[in-house]
Amino acid sequence: MVVCAIDGSAGDENVVEIAAQLAVLSKAKLALLAVAPVPPASAREWGLPTWTPAEAMRVLERTTVGLLGRVDVDYYLEAGNPVRRLVEFAARKRALLLVLGTRGSASSGPASIVANGVSRNAPCPVVVVPGGTAVPELHRFQTND
Numbered sequence: 001m002v003v004c005a006i007d008g009s010a011g012d013e014n015v016v017e018i019a020a021q022l023a024v025l026s027k028a029k030l031a032l033l034a035v036a037p038v039p040p041a042s043a044r045e046w047g048l049p050t051w052t053p054a055e056a057m058r059v060l061e062r063t064t065v066g067l068l069g070r071v072d073v074d075y076y077l078e079a080g081n082p083v084r085r086l087v088e089f090a091a092r093k094r095a096l097l098l099v100l101g102t103r104g105s106a107s108s109g110p111a112s113i114v115a116n117g118v119s120r121n122a123p124c125p126v127v128v129v130p131g132g133t134a135v136p137e138l139h140r141f142q143t144n145d
Contacts, residue, residue, distance in 0.1 A: 005100035015101035032075040035082040083117035091123040
């Protein structure tokens, strides 16, 4: 199984496409996972970004529908600490790969706190997709079986 973390950001589309291609190439199932962090009660007052479970579920459902017919895909929603939930989910599902994105480009500095935490603790290889990364064309990598 290839696990793909989505967070509702603009970069989700590329992250999902890369994860879907990796799942197809490895003949694995794709699991979309959204983790809705539990924000402090005052997060909206301070203007901090929040992502509710309902918003996360809408994104998961819409993304899954867009992948039907291309890859075997399921979606999951969890709440809590994103690093902990992603690592635990990958372990529970015995993930082949865990794919996640960062909001910054590869040249803008180190990966996000979440990407760093997941990379250090994941039970499987982690693919970090920097924001703005071009998506390769799948047919270039397919072989004739």
